[in-house]
Amino acid sequence: xxxxxxxxxxxxxxxxxxxxxxxxxxxxxxxxxxxxxxxxxxxxxxxxxxxxxxxxxxxxxxxxxxxxxxxxxxxxxxxxxxxxxxxxxxxxxxxxxxxxxxxxxxxxxxxxxxxxxxxxxxxxxxxxxxxxxxxxxxxxxxxxxxxxxxxxxxxxxxxxxxxxx
Amino acid sequence: xxxxxxxxxxxxxxxxxxxxxxxxxxxxxxxxxxxxxxxxxxxxxxxxxxxxxxxxxxxxxxxxxxxxxxxxxxxxxxxxxxxxxxxxxxxxxxxxxxxxxxxxxxxxxxxxxxxxxxxxxxxxxxxxxxxxxxxxxxxxxxxxxxxxxxxxxxxxxxxxxxxxxxxxxxxxxxxxxxxxxxxxxxxxxxxxxxxxxxxxxxxxxxxxxxxxxxxxxxxxxxxxxxxxxxxxxxxxxxxxxxxxxxxxxxxxxxxxxxxxxxxxxxxxxxxxxxxxxxxxxxxxxxxxxxxxxxxxxxxxxxxxxxxxxxxxxxxxxxxxxxxxxxxxxxxxxxxxxxxxxxxxxxxxxxxxxxxxxxxxxxxxxxxxxxxxxxxxxxxxxxxxxxxxxxxxxxxxxxxxxxxxxxxxxxxxxxxxxxxxxx
Numbered sequence: 001x002x003x004x005x006x007x008x009x010x011x012x013x014x015x016x017x018x019x020x021x022x023x024x025x026x027x028x029x030x031x032x033x034x035x036x037x038x039x040x041x042x043x044x045x046x047x048x049x050x051x052x053x054x055x056x057x058x059x060x061x062x063x064x065x066x067x068x069x070x071x072x073x074x075x076x077x078x079x080x081x082x083x084x085x086x087x088x089x090x091x092x093x094x095x096x097x098x099x100x101x102x103x104x105x106x107x108x109x110x111x112x113x114x115x116x117x118x119x120x121x122x123x124x125x126x127x128x129x130x131x132x133x134x135x136x137x138x139x140x141x142x143x144x145x146x147x148x149x150x151x152x153x154x155x156x157x158x159x160x161x162x163x164x165x
Numbered sequence: 166x167x168x169x170x171x172x173x174x175x176x177x178x179x180x181x182x183x184x185x186x187x188x189x190x191x192x193x194x195x196x197x198x199x200x201x202x203x204x205x206x207x208x209x210x211x212x213x214x215x216x217x218x219x220x221x222x223x224x225x226x227x228x229x230x231x232x233x234x235x236x237x238x239x240x241x242x243x244x245x246x247x248x249x250x251x252x253x254x255x256x257x258x259x260x261x262x263x264x265x266x267x268x269x270x271x272x273x274x275x276x277x278x279x280x281x282x283x284x285x286x287x288x289x290x291x292x293x294x295x296x297x298x299x300x301x302x303x304x305x306x307x308x309x310x311x312x313x314x315x316x317x318x319x320x321x322x323x324x325x326x327x328x329x330x331x332x333x334x335x336x337x338x339x340x341x342x343x344x345x346x347x348x349x350x351x352x353x354x355x356x357x358x359x360x361x362x363x364x365x366x367x368x369x370x371x372x373x374x375x376x377x378x379x380x381x382x383x384x385x386x387x388x389x390x391x392x393x394x395x396x397x398x399x400x401x402x403x404x405x406x407x408x409x410x411x412x413x414x415x416x417x418x419x420x421x422x423x424x425x426x427x428x429x430x431x432x433x434x435x436x437x438x439x440x441x442x443x444x445x446x447x448x449x450x451x452x453x454x455x456x457x458x459x460x461x462x463x464x465x466x467x468x469x470x471x472x473x474x475x476x477x478x479x480x481x482x483x484x485x486x487x488x489x490x491x492x493x494x495x496x497x498x499x500x501x502x503x504x505x506x507x508x509x510x511x512x513x514x515x516x517x518x519x520x521x522x523x524x525x526x527x528x529x530x531x532x533x534x535x536x537x538x539x540x541x542x543x544x545x546x547x548x549x550x551x552x553x554x555x556x557x558x559x560x561x562x563x564x565x566x567x568x569x570x571x572x573x574x575x576x577x578x579x580x581x582x583x584x585x586x587x
Contacts (some may be wrong), residue, residue, distance in 0.1 A: 002397040013387040030396040073392070 003031060006079035010086040012070050016059040020050055022087045023058060027073050028109050040076050047102050048072030064095025071099055082106060083114045088122060100126060120157035130156060134164045190492040212298040213257040215248040221285030222268020224277060224329070227313055228306045232261065235302055245282070249337075252284055259283045259299050271310070274322045276331040279303065285338040285348040287505020295353040296348040306330065339507075339534040341445075343547030354445075355530060363498040363526040365423045366459065370522050372422075373415020373463060374470040374490040375406055381474025382483025390567060400562035404555060407466040415463065451532040454540050458528040461547040465521035466490065473559045506531070506539065521547040 012021045024044040026035040045054060046069045058066060067087070074082055087103065088096040103126060107113055117123050123130055124144045131141040140147060140163050144156055153159035214236045218229055232238070240251035240260070248260045262280035271277045281303075285297060295346055314321045336343045336351055343351065384390035393403060439578040448454075470490055477483035497520045506514060517523045524543030531539045561567065 002395060005395075006391075007395045009388065011388045011393045012392050015387050015389055016387060018535050027392075027396065070392075 003077070004080040006074045006082045008070055008074040008082070008084045008087060010089055013060075014058045014066055014069055014073070017057065018050065019057050020054040020061070023031055023047065023069065024048075024073060024076065028076065031077050043078070044072040044076030046072075047075050047105070049098070049102075062095075064091045064098075067095065067099060068102070071102050075102065075111065077078055078109070079111055081112045081114060083116075085116045086118065087115065088117075088119065097123075120160055121155065124156040132160050134162050139163050187488070188447075190488065191498060193492060210298075211235065211237045212259075212302060213237045213239055213252075213255060214299060214302075215257055215260040217241075217245055217248045217260065217262040219243060219244055219265045220263050220267040222272075224271050224310050224313070225263045226265045227309050228263055228279070228330075231306045232302060235305060236299075249282055252282075253337075256398065258296055258514040259286060261299075267509055271314070271325070271329055274325055276325060276329055277310075278333055279306075279330050280333045281335070281347075283334065283336040283338075283348050285336050285351065286510035300347075300349070303330070327538050337520065339536070341534065355533070360502055361423075361426065362529055363501045364426060365419055366462070366522060366526045367494040367498040368422050369415050369419035369459075369463060370466045370494045371487070371491050372418040373411050374494075376414045376488050377411035377467050377470040378474040378477060378490075379480060379482045380407060380411065381471065382477040382480040382486075385477055385483075386479040394562070394567065401559045402554070402576075404468075404471055404558045407471060408464060408555075411467055411470075412463050415467075444531040447529065447532055451529075454532060454537075454544070455528045458540060458544050458547070459525040461544055461551060462521045462525045462586050465547045465554060466494075467580050468551050468558055469521075471558040472554055472561065473569055475558070493520050494522050496520065497526055501526040518543070518546065521550050568571040 008079055014020075015026070018026065021041070021137055022164060024041045025037070028040040029042070031037065031040060033158065048054065048071070053061070053065060054069075058069070061069065071084075071087060074084065084103065088099050091099065100122070103113055103115070113126075115126060128143065129141065130144060130147055131138045132147070133139070140150065140159075142150065147156060147159045147163075148154070151162040153157040214232070216229065216232055216238055217224055218241070231484065233241075239255040239257050240248045242248060245260070245262055248262075251257070252260045260282040262282070264278055264280060265278075267277040279545065281299075283299075285296070308579075310565065311326050314326050314329060332347075334345060334347050336346050336348055338348075338351065346354075375526055384393065394400070470487075473486045474483060477486055497517065500513065500517055501523060506517065509517065524540070524547055530538045531537075
């Protein structure tokens with residue numbers, strides 16, 4: 001099961017004494033050896049897109065770079081389902097946009113992404129189906145257009161506020 | 166201003182997690198000290214000895230007078246075998262035999278011979294205190310004879326006046342009869358087993374344990390543990406991987422430490438002594454048993470550290486959790502250094518046996534004296550301890566405790582076994 005589901009926690013970190021590429025290698029070896037592992041790392045490198053900095057120690061990465069590495073880690077195994085918790089939380093505009101691009105790319109490649117976020121605008125931008133959760137209970141679900149129509153809202157953030165009232 | 170900062174620092178550092186280990190250590194040390202006893206009191210006590218006087222001369226009478234005055238005599242007769250039996254039965258230190266020609270030898274300007282049959286019970290530092298008091302008795306005998314020689318005949322050989330007696334020593338130690346060696350000399354020969362090995366094992370446990378607990382603290386602090394737990398790998402493999410990795414690091418660090426420390430200790434040891442001459446040499450199978458004992462104790466320590474490490478919230482709290490391991494390793498090392506397993510009170514013996522780190526510390530000394538049951542029993546106990554600890558660790562890794570910090574289910578024995586198989 002853990003081979004087909006990938007999980008990226010909100011506050012996840014990477015081993016600081018490893019280099020970016022070493023970290024991807026370490027994770028890839030849990031999924032297979034040899035060519036399989038090599039291909040997975042190549043995919044991870046491509047997704048993280050850290051260029052020459054991939055050979056630097058994780059300790060020297062900015063928050064955005066670490067997050068891109070971790071998103072690369074989460075998606076490089078081509079999981080059937082990727083659970084991403086607040087994938088762009090605390091990132092600057094450029095890095096946040098890069099992470100969203102990566103997520104969209106994974107979805108196009110066939111991975112189902114379950115994304116959890118407090119950023120309703122990001123949810124609207126990325127998700128095909130949305131479930132609004134309040135106090136642990138789903139209070140509404142549907143596509144962005146359906147939710148906006150249901151609550152007569154201009155965006156999902158507004159729809160959420162109206163839904164919990 | 167400063168007061169405000171001091172108050173903040175104090176509140177931050179003076180927390181239960183740092184106080185409890187210190188309190189526990191203090192209580193354990195206090196209890197161990199009480200159980201071992203007081204060196205000063207032991208030294209004040211009269212040594213318990215037996216005497217066989219086969220001579221009936223002036224000097225033997227002087228010797229007898231000094232001995233009866235300053236020691237507790239539990240046997241006084243003429244039969245060596247009977248005397249030895251009596252000393253053994255009454256927990257005496259030695260049987261002193263004054264042979265027939267004692268007086269005549271001194272009159273002939275030759276030192277009088279005193280045969281000493283030592284009954285040695287342990288090779289810990291404190292075990293040699295009672296034999297040290299007997300050494301003091303012999304000195305007193307020499308002094309009295311010297312005084313008499315000076316008073317009686319001023320033409321005596323000065324060398325004889327300074328050393329009027331010589332000793333012929335035999336030490337009985339755990340079924341072995343070792344001729345020509347006193348307990349002090351034997352203790353010195355076994356110094357590497359008594360001091361170097363306990364300290365090296367202690368350092369190995371502390372260093373490897375510290376590595377694994379710190380690793381757990383860092384995993385929590387860097388938020389890498391959650392990711393590791395979602396990987397397609399058995400939780401038992403994560404636990405074992407952490408243990409073996411830390412064991413290797415600990416062994417390398419202990420080896421570096423051992424090189425320096427053994428060279429330091431070598432300067433205190435008497436050179437040119439061959440333990441094989443006294444039937445104390447170890448064979449290949451003995452070294453193998455020592456290795457197995459060390460390896461199982463290391464695994465036991467690391468498994469315990471992993472369990473403790475699961476309570477770490479971050480690197481700093483992990484450092485506090487190393488205290489119990491350090492305390493246990495220190496207690497083991499000190500007890501082994503100062504006392505022999507067979508000479509400590511039964512309650513302390515149980516405590517020592519229960520601490521898995523003690524077994525490799527005692528193993529080499531026990532094997533020298535052919536005490537295989539203690540070593541093999543220790544290995545078996547340590548192996549069981551390790552399996553239980555690994556089971557608990559795997560169970561914790563399988564639960565939500567590492568992620569949520571709470572335990573949701575009771576850990577039962579069946580679950581432990583199930584946890585190990587998973």
